[in-house]
Amino acid sequence: MYLSDKSELASPNIDRGEWSHLHHLLDLIGALADSHLYGRFLQPTLRPVQAGGLLFLEGAAATSIHVVRTGVFKVFRTTEDGYEQVVGFARRGELLGFDALSDARHCTTTVALEEASVYSVSLADFYALRQDLPSFDHGVMRAAAKAMVELTRVLEMMAAAAAEVRLARFLLHVSDCMSNGGHSPSSLRLQMTRRDIGSYLGVAHETISRAFGALMEAGLIEVDQRKIEILDIKALRRYSQSMRAPAKGDAPKS
Amino acid sequence: MYLSDKSELASPNIDRGEWSHLHHLLDLIGALADSHLYGRFLQPTLRPVQAGGLLFLEGAAATSIHVVRTGVFKVFRTTEDGYEQVVGFARRGELLGFDALSDARHCTTTVALEEASVYSVSLADFYALRQDLPSFDHGVMRAAAKAMVELTRVLEMMAAAAAEVRLARFLLHVSDCMSNGGHSPSSLRLQMTRRDIGSYLGVAHETISRAFGALMEAGLIEVDQRKIEILDIKALRRYSQSMRAPAKGDAPKS
DNA sequence: CGTGATCTTGAAGGGGGTCAACTGGAGTGG
DNA sequence: CCACTCCAGTTGACCCCCTTCAAGATCACG
Numbered sequence: 001m002y003l004s005d006k007s008e009l010a011s012p013n014i015d016r017g018e019w020s021h022l023h024h025l026l027d028l029i030g031a032l033a034d035s036h037l038y039g040r041f042l043q044p045t046l047r048p049v050q051a052g053g054l055l056f057l058e059g060a061a062a063t064s065i066h067v068v069r070t071g072v073f074k075v076f077r078t079t080e081d082g083y084e085q086v087v088g089f090a091r092r093g094e095l096l097g098f099d100a101l102s103d104a105r106h107c108t109t110t111v112a113l114e115e116a117s118v119y120s121v122s123l124a125d126f127y128a129l130r131q132d133l134p135s136f137d138h139g140v141m142r143a144a145a146k147a148m149v150e151l152t153r154v155l156e157m158m159a160a161a162a163a164e165v166r167l168a169r170f171l172l173h174v175s176d177c178m179s180n181g182g183h184s185p186s187s188l189r190l191q192m193t194r195r196d197i198g199s200y201l202g203v204a205h206e207t208i209s210r211a212f213g214a215l216m217e218a219g220l221i222e223v224d225q226r227k228i229e230i231l232d233i234k235a236l237r238r239y240s241q242s243m244r245a246p247a248k249g250d251a252p253k254s
Numbered sequence: 255m256y257l258s259d260k261s262e263l264a265s266p267n268i269d270r271g272e273w274s275h276l277h278h279l280l281d282l283i284g285a286l287a288d289s290h291l292y293g294r295f296l297q298p299t300l301r302p303v304q305a306g307g308l309l310f311l312e313g314a315a316a317t318s319i320h321v322v323r324t325g326v327f328k329v330f331r332t333t334e335d336g337y338e339q340v341v342g343f344a345r346r347g348e349l350l351g352f353d354a355l356s357d358a359r360h361c362t363t364t365v366a367l368e369e370a371s372v373y374s375v376s377l378a379d380f381y382a383l384r385q386d387l388p389s390f391d392h393g394v395m396r397a398a399a400k401a402m403v404e405l406t407r408v409l410e411m412m413a414a415a416a417a418e419v420r421l422a423r424f425l426l427h428v429s430d431c432m433s434n435g436g437h438s439p440s441s442l443r444l445q446m447t448r449r450d451i452g453s454y455l456g457v458a459h460e461t462i463s464r465a466f467g468a469l470m471e472a473g474l475i476e477v478d479q480r481k482i483e484i485l486d487i488k489a490l491r492r493y494s495q496s497m498r499a500p501a502k503g504d505a506p507k508s
Numbered sequence: 509c510g511t512g513a514t515c516t517t518g519a520a521g522g523g524g525g526t527c528a529a530c531t532g533g534a535g536t537g538g
Numbered sequence: 539c540c541a542c543t544c545c546a547g548t549t550g551a552c553c554c555c556c557t558t559c560a561a562g563a564t565c566a567c568g
Binding site for chain 2: 103147151159199
């Protein structure tokens with residue numbers, strides 16, 4: 001809701017049809033769109049997904065790959081005992097379903113956390129487009145690589161560190177995503193539950209709750225349900241560097 | 255050492271020059287190699303890396319991407335405070351340096367844990383080869399997707415679970431890699447230190463040591479330094495399913 | 509054979525998992 | 539409109555697993 005209207009404006013005239021879906025998709029993944037491609041290529045389909053709606057299911061045969069246009073998606077795997085392990089949250093411009101290229105089966109379940117939309121390209125069209133349109137190919141490569149970097153960032157976030165530090169890193173990451181999208185980096189609206197965040201960061205959801213309290217206590221953030229205000233981003237960034245929680249009194253000096 | 259000789263035999267006549275480097279590379283990443291490509295394409299360079307040697311450094315400009323031919327590599331990031339976070343171990347056929355396609359800089363450091371070798375393709379050649387040789391492109395896509403799946407597996411391994419369970423999952427993963435390479439799935443020889451494993455699994459290296467002891471105590475494995483014998487792989491697999499450690503006696507007597 | 513890295517084992521202390529109770533908001537049906 | 543239910547979120551109490559610090563054992567290598 002917040003993103004779509006504004007960001008459409010950033011790509012002028014899309015609504016007047018001057019930009020094709022393909023053109024807009026290229027813009028999303030940061031590929032420079034050549035001007036000569038009007039109608040000459042297969043067009044991706046624009047697919048809306050309602051809040052809570054499923055994009056694809058773990059284990060299902062993959063039919064197409066997607067690029068997020070609006071909204072936020074939760075990407076997770078379900079273990080044998082029913083535990084839900086969140087492996088990422090996908091926002092505007094991110095690639096979804098790429099992992100299925102290894103064996104044509106999705107290895108994650110992906111659902112929308114709010115009203116969302118994606119551009120979808122069937123696997124056959126995907127290869128054809130990449131062959132015919134180098135800028136598309138480049139964009140896809142870059143998006144795939146970025147997704148990989150993203151995953152290693154998650155690992156870093158889960159690395160031996162106190163829960164509060166993990167949460168601080170998470171909030172800073174969301175903040176970065178916001179500012180990249182042209183929003184305020186200090187005013188966040190989280191789309192996911194505490195439980196989702198906990199799964200993502202590898203801690204219990206109660207611990208997330210307490211960590212929010214601790215960061216608020218420390219005067220670093222303001223918390224109102226899922227609306228987060230970052231009060232001192234420099235201090236939060238400093239805080240996120242530490243490995244373990246420096247207790248209440250701060251002062252890591254000895 | 256163990257891999258190279260045997261696996262070369264699996265691809266017949268490579269040493270007699272009937273297979274080009276490119277041909278062998280395609281074989282490594284599971285692409286079906288057309289028979290008409292002798293000398294018609296750029297050849298990847300075969301690059302040996304000594305034990306402990308550096309393949310590329312985090313932050314360095316990326317010049318080429320690599321596919322592991324022999325040996326095992328450790329892939330890690332170094333945090334500001336000097337902590338070494340291992341994000342993966344790369345074995346035969348795995349893609350290295352792909353993440354650099356997003357911004358032409360490596361986001362990990364990669365070193366060989368034993369004498370190793372890779373096929374390297376410069377970035378320019380990389381794009382050219384993919385354009386001209388669809389099977390290469392397909393192979394790369396599949397390898398990249400597999401690397402991504404791999405990363406989500408790591409997350410699953412680090413998901414809320416006891417240290418012993420994590421280690422069990424890790425050993426099973428290594429076992430799978432061994433059997434995929436045509437080796438015994440029950441007789442493992444680890445190339446990494448306890449500290450590396452600990453970083454990879456998100457626990458202290460002392461805990462890894464104790465976890466080895468616990469799994470040995472339970473009769474699931476035999477441990478002799480870095481030589482691991484899996485005694486009961488079914489039981490180990492069952493054990494790895496559980497989320498938390500079911501203690502010793504499994505029935506808490508009062 | 510010495511030196512340093514690796515691995516093991518012990519002890520202590522705390523962080524966070526788990527269970528449980530309570531609050532508040534959203535949706536449903538009376 | 540209100541009772542009821544369900545889920546998200548918060549807070550408290552308990553205590554076990556893991557981190558940390560420390561010391562010893564073992565291995566690798568010049």
